Amino acid sequence: FLFSTNVMGKIPCCDKNGLKRGPWTPEEDKKLIDYIQKHGHGRWRTLPKNAGLKRCGKSCRLRWANYLRPDIKRGRFSFEEEEIIIQLHSVLGNKWSAIASRLPGRTDNEIKNYWNTHIRKRLLRMGIDPVTHTPRLDLLELSSAICSTLYNSSSPHNPQINVPNLLGIGPIMDPDLLNLATTFLSCQQNQIGFSQINQTQFQSQLTQASQIQNPVQEIQSCTTSNTLNVPFLSYRVLQM
DNA sequence: AACTCACTCAACCGCCTACAT
DNA sequence: TATGTAGGCGGTTGAGTGAGT
Numbered sequence: 382f383l384f385s386t387n388v389m390g391k392i393p394c395c396d397k398n399g400l401k402r403g404p405w406t407p408e409e410d411k412k413l414i415d416y417i418q419k420h421g422h423g424r425w426r427t428l429p430k431n432a433g434l435k436r437c438g439k440s441c442r443l444r445w446a447n448y449l450r451p452d453i454k455r456g457r458f459s460f461e462e463e464e465i466i467i468q469l470h471s472v473l474g475n476k477w478s479a480i481a482s483r484l485p486g487r488t489d490n491e492i493k494n495y496w497n498t499h500i501r502k503r504l505l506r507m508g509i510d511p512v513t514h515t516p517r518l519d520l521l522e523l524s525s526a527i528c529s530t531l532y533n534s535s536s537p538h539n540p541q542i543n544v545p546n547l548l549g550i551g552p553i554m555d556p557d558l559l560n561l562a563t564t565f566l567s568c569q570q571n572q573i574g575f576s577q578i579n580q581t582q583f584q585s586q587l588t589q590a591s592q593i594q595n596p597v598q599e600i601q602s603c604t605t606s607n608t609l610n611v612p613f614l615s616y617r618v619l620q621m
Numbered sequence: 622a623a624c625t626c627a628c629t630c631a632a633c634c635g636c637c638t639a640c641a642t
Numbered sequence: 643t644a645t646g647t648a649g650g651c652g653g654t655t656g657a658g659t660g661a662g663t
Contacts, residue, residue, distance in 0.1 A: 404631075404657085426648065442649075443632065478651060493652075494630050625663080633655075641647080 401435045405444055409434060413441055414449055447490045454486025458495055466492060467500060471514040 405413075416432035422445065425438035434441060447453075458466070462484060469480045477489035477496075484492065496511075504511040 402633075424648075438648080439634090439650095440632080446650095447631075475652065489651075490631075497653095498629060623663105625661105627659100627661085629657105629659085631655105631657095634653090635651105636653105637649105637651080639647105639649085642645085 399435075400429075400437050400440075402440070405448075409436070410444070410449060413445060417445060417449075443490075447488045450488075452486055453488065458487075458499075462487070463500065466496065467504075467514075470496065470500075470511075474512075 401409075412432050412434055416428065420431070422428055422442070425442045428434075428438055429436045429441050432441075436444075465484060466480060469483060473479050475493075477493045481487055481489040481492050501511040504514075508516055510516070
């Protein structure tokens with residue numbers, strides 16, 4: 382169908398020139414493919430006119446790059462591809478085109494969509510910040526603080542409460558890990574080198590916990606003011 | 622069957638950078 | 643050097659669709 386109205390609340394450049402927007406028809410796809418196979422894409426700005434398309438150059442480029450290119454790999458991402466994406470994202474961040482360049486047949490748009498709809502959510506459920514690729518210690522700190530307060534004041538009339546569940550964040554990690562994380566945070570705040578405590582133990586438990594814990598509910602905000610500069614390596618994403 | 626809700630992903634926009642003039 | 647243009651990128655949107663009630 383045609384986007385005759387401005388559905389996104391903005392004035393699209395194509396409308397100004399009377400150009401078509403929205404989903405591509407098979408006929409348009411064929412025109413674009415035929416033209417590029419014969420002439421190459423050349424200058425995207427002049428391509429639509431030469432190819433007989435009422436589209437802007439940007440739209441043609443995007444359609445070709447993300448959908449019509451012959452070397453595009455279709456279908457679900459393999460586990461190996463997923464791991465590569467996570468590893469590259471931990472290094473490159475949201476540089477989707479850079480990530481895509483290392484995954485033959487995959488487009489930046491496809492990887493970006495897959496990250497936002499699958500991987501990001503899965504990392505959050507595992508208690509891992511998808512931006513920093515580190516454990517979400519903001520949650521650990523909050524949960525630990527409330528737990529310790531309530532446990533200290535518990536009595537026969539005050540049965541122990543599952544604080545993380547009450548907070549809607551579910552079980553995060555086991556108590557030992559929670560203590561280690563709290564220690565780590567404390568060291569950070571006191572400018573003490575964590576390596577002086579037990580970094581190896583901490584990291585190994587984090588890795589272990591990320592592999593065995595049950596999924597926890599996703600929290601809306603994933604930004605943290607308490608991010609660590611410790612790369613959270615060697616975790617594997619749980620298949621669901 | 623009808624409706625609601627959540628999820629997916631193609632397509633768009635605005636911004637940025639590289640390059641030409 | 644300043645300005646204009648084209649192409650590329652990342653963030654966002656919303657139609658389509660399937661699952662659940």
